[in-house]
Amino acid sequence: MDCLREVELKDIETGYPRGNIADFLITDKIIVDLKAKKYILKEDSYQMRRYLKSADIELKRIVSFSDLYLKTKRMLNSNFSGNSDTFGDSDRDKGFTLIETVVGVALVTLVFGGLFVALQGSLRLLNQSRIITTAQALATEKMELIKNLPYNDVGTISGIPPGLLPQEEYVVRNDVSYLVRTKIIYIDDPFDDLSPTDTLATDYKQARVEINPINSNLGSKNPVTFISNISPKGIETTAGGGTLSILIFNSLGEPVQSAEVVIQKNNAAPFVDITTYTDSFGRVILPGAPECTECYFVSATKSGYSIDRTYTDAEVANPDKPYLTVLEGQLTEQSFGIDLLSNLTISSFGARGAGFPPLPGVNFHLRGSKIIGTDVLGDPVYEYDQNLSTGGGGGVTVSGLTWGSYDLTLENSPTLDLAGTNPQLLALVPAGQMVFLDFSVAPDTTHSLLVKVSDNSTSLADAQVRVFNVGLGYDQTQSSGNLVDPDAGQAFFSGLTQNSYEVEVTIAGFALASITVQVENDVVEEIILSPE
Structure with missing residues (x-):
């Protein structure tokens, strides 16, 4: 069934357009005109009659979408097929054509389809709002639990500081699973200087509770997060230990934000096993780390990034980054590069x-x-x-x-x-x-020579490379390879004997290069040419 949109109707008598534009023209017989009005006015009916008469169209439907219910008005061109020049509407002209029926079904489907999509969206928003409200209630409940603990117990299992709270746990509410992450850290407030100048760097604790809906369309990228500072009853407490400071940078030396940092201490109690993330400066700072010697394993990575970490002497005899040492009241710093x-x-x-x-x-x-x-x-x-x-x-x-x-x-x-x-x-x-x-x-072959020719930055093709030994009667010249070939800017000489050879390289625009090479087994020689 042919259907045209935004059609300019031609006058049946003159054959030229008269500025009448129909929203839809179906099989050249039915005009469908869409209105965003609460009521279909007389002016709309007069306009449609003019369209019908001018273009000699048989049928017209006006459809209004701006009310609670879909409203339509059916109009017939009685002048069509030789009738008198009068117009009637659906109350006086009975019967519907097959095309009208198809158009009507399409309009009803369009309206109810839109209502169904709107209903789906409303239900989705309602469900998301319910999940977020539940997550906020869980975060509030967890934070109140933390605030009511004795100060010395505010910490996580295997965390810094250590305490009674699990770092991760799962909670199910209303058939939705939530991942609850709890992070407790010491804060070294700059008001009284920072470590190592501040020998008591554990000024107070900061609690962070993060609630992630698991089996919902919100996903883990939209967690509910509450943060609160927990202060001791006195001015400061002596927690002991030192401060760990970790810096993560990329290949350009820039700090890496949100890098995953794993810190583990498994040699003796108190044990440490935490996963944390770098701030906008690429740092993780942990005051109050328990004292020990070469006992802290640290690794750093990020999704799609390389891994940099510490090593034991069992893995590498003399590692550049051994397990970290933390001393009482001291600052331990270590940098890691990932990209x-x-x-x-x-x-x-x-x-x-x-x-x-x-x-x-x-x-x-x-x-x-x-x-x-x-x-x-x-x-x-x-x-x-x-x-x-x-x-x-x-x-x-x-x-x-x-x-x-x-x-x-x-x-x-x-x-x-x-x-x-x-x-x-x-x-x-x-x-x-x-x-x-x-x-x-x-x-x-037992002895060979590969000569690589460049100007210190670029391979040079078509250079003449001469290798000779007068005493041996050996004198061979090859050109260095094309830049698209696997031996770009290189010349290979095989079947040589163990001896010294003279090598000369010439190419237009560069000074002659001449060196003596001792060939024994397979030798690679790089020759850098200077411009003339």
Whole structure:
């Protein structure tokens, strides 16, 4: 059934528009006109009669939506099909056409559909209001419980300060589950200076109660939160312990807000096991932490971010971030760096002479630049240090990497030599990015030389790299690889002997570079050219 909207009607006699615009024109026979009025006036009827007569339309319906009930008026063009020039309405002209019936059903469906949607919205809002009211009542109840506890008991189980209150519990009210989180911390008020100048940093306590509806459409992003300060009866109390200060920053050195910080102390009572979140300055400050030596495990992360944490000497012989020590009346500070995780896609190819064909199943070693300590021999221990292999298509994606630089070697592929990488230096992986690294390989020889040519920032393609040894009668020249190839800005020389070789590099616009290289096993030499 054809239905046009906002149609300008043409005069039946002249064939030209006369400025009459119908809201809807159905099958060229029925006009439907929508009104936002409480009553259908005579002026509306006169207007519709003019439309019908001018355009020779058979039927007209006026529909008004601005009252409690839907109102319609049916009008017939008696002049249509040769009748006299008179007009009647539905009270005098009996009967309905099939098209009228369809239009009427559509209008009723539209109205009741809108009412149903409005009813659904009202019920949803009513349910949300009931849930929020219940959550507020739970928060009030919990806060009153806290305020009525003895001051020394105001704390959480395994928290700082310790106390009788659970850090998390579930409560069911009216078939809705609520997660109740309780957080009690000491506040070091700047009025009397801050730790370590203030040797008594536990001035008063702050209670935070957070109520999260679980099985509702409000979700955990809309908690009801109450905060109240709890003061001792005296001016201050001697709680003992020291102050833990944790700073979380990103790859740009900026503070990370709302980072999740886990702090655990499991070696002796009082035990500590709390999860808290950084403020807008990326900090967590906990006065009153129980005193102990290298006993506090701390980790920091955020959804989609890397993890930074402390280590025991069982994990790393000499960790850069050992478990933290808290001393009586002292301030313990530690910083942690986290940022969005990144992905590195690595692809392996054959040598330049073979046209760089994709080469699946190549074993390689990937190591990041972040050091977390040293081993018993004093050698660095890296956060990421893995043996990997490219897949069936010659590629593999390493997910969840911390920002930094990554180095690729073939130390676990004894039958292959590394003939080039793109980028030619370390793969720099920014936070939250997808980075691509290509490398080419050649059959292994006992001694080889890979020359990497750059201007200290960019790989240089088409440089002429000459390697020679007059005594050995060896003299070979290759061009450095194109920037789109797996050996961008590099030239690979295999089948050498253990000896010293002269290396000369020339390219237009740069001064000649000449060095002597001692070749033994597989050697990689970086040559940085200077502009002329």
